[in-house]
Amino acid sequence: MSDTAAHAVKPDAEGRVRLSGRKICKSFGLAQVLFDVSIDLHAGEVHALLGENGAGKSTLVKILSGYHQPSSGELILDQKPVTFDDSEVGEAHGVILIHQELNLAEQLTVEENIFLGREIKRGWFLDKAAMRAEAKKLLDQLQCDIDPRTRIRDLAVSDRQMVEIAKALSKKADILILDEPTAVLTGREVDILFDQIKRLRAQGVGILYISHKLDEIKAIADRVTVLRDGQHIATETVAELEKDDMARLMVGRDIQQMFPDRHADDGAEIALSVRDVSVDGLVRDASFDLRRGEVLGFAGIVGAGRTALMEAIIGLRERSSGQIERNGEPVKITSLQDAKKCGIAYLTKDRKGSGLLLNMDMRPNLTLLALEKFGRVFLNRKAEEDALETAIEAFDIRAADRKSKVGDFSGGNQQKLLLAKVMETDPDIVIIDEPTRGIDIGTKSQIYHFIGDLTDRGKSVILLSSEMPEMLGLSDRIAVMAGGRITGILVGDGRNEHEIMRHATGISGKQGASVHE
Amino acid sequence: MSSVERNEAPTKKTSGGFNIDFKALGPFLALVGLFILGTLINEAFLSGGNLSNIFTRAAFIGIIAVGATFVITAGGIDLSVGSMAAFISGAMIVVMNGLVATLGAGVETVLLGILLSVVLGIGAGAVNGLVSTKGKIEAFIVTLGTMGIYRSLVTYMADGGTLSLDFDIRGVYRPVYYGDVMGIPIPVLVFFAVAVAGYVLLNMTPFGRKCFAIGSNEQVARYSAIHVDRVKTLTYVIQGLCVSIATIIYVPRLGSASSSTGVLWELEAIAAVIIGGTMLKGGYGRIWGTVIGAIMLTTIGNILNLTDAISNYLNGAVQGLIIIVAVFLQRGDWRRKKSK
CATH class of the missing domain: 3.40.50.300 (P-loop containing nucleotide triphosphate hydrolases)
Structure with missing residues (x-):
């Protein structure tokens, strides 16, 4: 199982729309959090989703991946309307969301986590050798030097993120959604993650990348969609936007002065x-x-x-x-x-x-x-x-x-x-x-x-x-x-x-x- | 790009007020249901004598369960309460019997016995609390250990048999269980007083708030300058005090203690707490729920006594079923759509 060759480059997929949300609305109780939001995700692109806290980014990606159902609107996968009843159906269609808070079992090993719930079996027994080999292959593919037998609790946060990505790959992700993956990473770890994202992009995976760090979006994303207060504000090519433009789209006004005036008295007691x-x-x-x-x-x-x-x-x-x-x-x-x-x-x-x-x-x-x-x-x-x-x-x-x-x-x-x-x-x-x-x-x-x-x-x-x-x-x-x-x-x-x-x-x-x- | 009205923090709203009402009223409604069922089965159920019997019986478990509400709310557990009750009963009987020779079988002897009970209860609770907090051992393990210790101590004191209270002291002590004030049995009054005190302490004081905070997230409590170990230890002391109060009422009832005294009380107390809506993992506790939970457990046994439909021997099975169903209903997940 888990034929990772499925991620080989699909030349004809370049630039093609893989997954779309059409006029998505979502309400929780009386509060409406998304208003007619539409988004297109292409194969082989890194698409950033930008917005302030509470703008509706997380809700939108949860709908795109099947964790939530839209109140109205539809999802279109490869030109066909689809319904993801839950995240498992979404994953079966190759749409995988990696949560901000990583979902790994700390006491289990890397390989056990990668195959959690989808263990490779031989007869009634687990085929540990096959799982280890497969896990190793996935990690190698990510150029990630982790021993599959390591327990998650012994790994650095960035390595855990890699394990999540390896897990997503083993589920044959065509569309990978990353919810603020760098929030807990250090600068060097961010670089490693970006290398992996670029590699996946080259393989034709469509990546939706949530962040509100403008530097990162400049560095990694091809296109950016900005949400504000649950509304779609803009979708632009990143190369054509300055960081200030993005900030303005996101906040809806110029940020006059980011920092307060400082006038400390260096003679103070x-x-x-x-x-x-x-x-x-x-x-x-x-x-x-x-x-x-x-x-x-x-x-x-x-x-x-x-x-x-x-x-x-x-x-x-x-x-x-x-x-x-x-x-x-x-x-x-x-x-x-x-x-x-x-x-x-x-x-x-x-x-x-x-x-x-x-x-x-x-x-x-x-x-x-x-x-x-x-x-x-x-x-x-x-x-x-x-x-x-x-x-x-x-x-x-x-x-x-x-x-x-x-x-x-x-x-x-x-x-x-x-x-x-x-x-x-x-x-x-x-x-x-x-x-x-x-x-x-x-x-x-x-x-x-x-x-x-x-x-x-x-x-x-x-x-x-x-x-x-x-x-x-x-x-x-x-x-x-x-x-x-x-x-x-x-x-x-x-x-x-x-x-x-x-x-x-x-x-x-x-x-x-x-x-x- | 027009600015729209903001709606922050709207994620994951629980599905409305019905949910909360159900949670708070659930145990009460269930109790009302049980009472209706009891009346239908046997008219004698609603007789004054039977009701008085139910509430008096509920007082033991109920008083202990009020203490358990504190322990569980603060994220702990105390398995030793049943054994502790047996041990304190035994010690009270031995000491009071011994005092007859010097003090005579009077009120003084009984008061000293009661004082001893309070001291032992507080001491035993403090041991549970200190060993688990200072020794950094899971409360489950510590109280599992003390459960065995107290149980075997009472067996040892009774030499494997039964300790019996001196006949004359029994006469003096008797009203504490069998007496009443304006028709209300004393155990019921004490139960009520303990519950009111528990409610005030848990819901209206800084101490109670700290219990909630610790049970909810110990790390946050620590970072909020709360003496976590001290508060946790105090919850076990309160538990010990409650056991002692329950024992003070229990001893005059039978006037004896043996290795089978108080067996499984810890589980009944925990069950009462959980049925009442307190969360076993801590962070949320409700004294009135606990009171109702204790009354429910006793009522089930009472109803089974009044009917031939189900054997009285199945009492435990019915109680167990009720506990599981109660928690299932309170969680409310069964109505909510699966969402992550």
């Missing part, structure tokens, strides 16, 4: 002083000062120790040495509770896993970190409701229904709620880890301005980000970490991508850094 903090195996002798009203960026490649350092500062991780001072006074922080008392708040980068209670509505989420504010003996529900009212207003949280579960919110609204939750404790210092991961450009700009407002009110912000533009656009100073050390603190004109990379990779280091050796 020091709010937080970190001295020689070490964490076994992860951070060595990190020292830095944070001034009132400044944004101090922390840059570095994954594994440089930034998150570990922050966790050590707020008491989530044990320090092997080091002191912390608040406003010049030494403080003892060994738990998040201590950090809260010292006015330090931490915004996790994992908003779904450690930030919000997805099965609950907004109110308990908002007040959870500052519960004592809402009553020590009995909770004051009225006060909670009032706080929610204020937060919705202040952070522009857009929820159709206040009672709906937070897990159903778009990423942008979740992030705003998380920010509101942390601000309920009225901290002086806010540590923000990846503030805009998986968030559309309009909401991003909003969050940047929230951060700007915080510093205008005299609060200090530590920003951890892997997105260079926001690191450069928001930070007054940038500390760079490599191998668990702070290799430099860049100020003024020194804050540029080149210098950051030099320090992050350890090419240059220590100049200008207040590092104690």
